[in-house]
Amino acid sequence: MGGLEIKGHPNLMVGLDSPDDAGVYKLTDQIALVQTLDFLTPITDSPYEFGQIAAANSLSDVYAMGGEPITVMNIVCFPCCDLGEDVLAETLKGGCDKINESGAVLVGGHSVDDPEFKYGLSVTGTVHPDAVLTNSAAALGDAIILTKPVGTGIMSTAIKATLATTDNIRDAVAVMSLLNKTAASVMRQFNVNACTDVTGFGLAGHLLEMAKGSKKSITLFTRQVPLLPDVIDFANMGLVPAGAHKNREFFNSKTQIDSGVDRALGDLMFDPQTSGGLLISLNKKDAPACVERMKIQGQNAWIIGEITRESDTGFLSLI
Ligand code: CO
Ligand code: CO
Numbered sequence: 120m121g122g123l124e125i126k127g128h129p130n131l132m133v134g135l136d137s138p139d140d141a142g143v144y145k146l147t148d149q150i151a152l153v154q155t156l157d158f159l160t161p162i163t164d165s166p167y168e169f170g171q172i173a174a175a176n177s178l179s180d181v182y183a184m185g186g187e188p189i190t191v192m193n194i195v196c197f198p199c200c201d202l203g204e205d206v207l208a209e210t211l212k213g214g215c216d217k218i219n220e221s222g223a224v225l226v227g228g229h230s231v232d233d234p235e236f237k238y239g240l241s242v243t244g245t246v247h248p249d250a251v252l253t254n255s256a257a258a259l260g261d262a263i264i265l266t267k268p269v270g271t272g273i274m275s276t277a278i279k280a281t282l283a284t285t286d287n288i289r290d291a292v293a294v295m296s297l298l299n300k301t302a303a304s305v306m307r308q309f310n311v312n313a314c315t316d317v318t319g320f321g322l323a324g325h326l327l328e329m330a331k332g333s334k335k336s337i338t339l340f341t342r343q344v345p346l347l348p349d350v351i352d353f354a355n356m357g358l359v360p361a362g363a364h365k366n367r368e369f370f371n372s373k374t375q376i377d378s379g380v381d382r383a384l385g386d387l388m389f390d391p392q393t394s395g396g397l398l399i400s401l402n403k404k405d406a407p408a409c410v411e412r413m414k415i416q417g418q419n420a421w422i423i424g425e426i427t428r429e430s431d432t433g434f435l436s437l438i
């Protein structure tokens with residue numbers, strides 16, 4: 120942040136100098152605050168589903184830090200003249216249902232009149248200072264677990280092109296509105312080294328952020344990455360959002376894509392996600408048990424990569 124003079128603080132455990140999912144501030148030796156905010160423009164025709172997705176997306180960053188959300192506030196930008204009040208009410212109801220499911224409590228919020236509708240949450244969570252999970256402590260010998268299929272950006276493009284079926288839309292909405300709560304609660308039962316969630320940089324971009332922060336090289340097994348149904352076909356048809364190309368370009372110098380990975384699959388690895396899954400780095404020997412325990416809890420999970428070697432700059436191989 121050029122020009123800004125950001126003061127540090129002895130209690131600040133995770134701040135702007137280390138790009139992560141949320142800020143963490145230690146209150147006592149027993150408890151630290153986890154703080155984050157996020158908001159989105161509508162991504163479905165259903166205001167209720169949009170509310171669910173935006174709330175799940177905002178809550179996710181607290182889970183990604185190893186925390187539990189406790190209080191939330193609504194952030195609303197709403198074009199009062201263009202959209203009916205029922206649209207806002209349905210959106211807030213979708214958000215509220217997800218907040219209740221998370222166990223957090225809605226304590227307030229703020230709304231402004233804005234030509235472009237936006238909704239999200241400011242979320243405060245807590246975590247034990249010794250249990251904070253950053254994206255920068257992945258270790259040699261770790262495997263990487265992913266807890267949601269990818270492809271929501273490409274699916275949104277297919278929806279806009281009216282090529283997605285109602286099943287396609289239902290699947291994508293189910294994935295995006297799923298809370299990372301169960302995944303996080305199982306993860307906390309294991310000795311996890313690093314965690315983040317998959318959002319705008321795409322799976323590969325967030326893996327590379329983890330690689331950079333941890334000074335490691337990561338190998339991504341592209342064929343083991345779970346995909347939403349039909350997104351590979353949509354990617355082959357070129358229904359790839361500009362953000363996926365931008366991500367691919369942006370991370371290009373620290374990424375190597377094996378010639379066996381075809382263009383469409385490569386694009387999916389960089390597809391910007393909304394409310395994606397957790398990326399969990401933990402010792403290889405614990406990874407299968409973690410996946411198993413998630414499945415017992417009704418949470419899908421896949422081992423999709425591993426930490427292979429030291430790397431000062433961070434590196435990602437897609438094979
Ligand atoms: Co995040
Ligand atoms: Co975020």
Ligand code: CO
Nearest residue numbers: 183184253314
């Ligand atoms: Co994190």
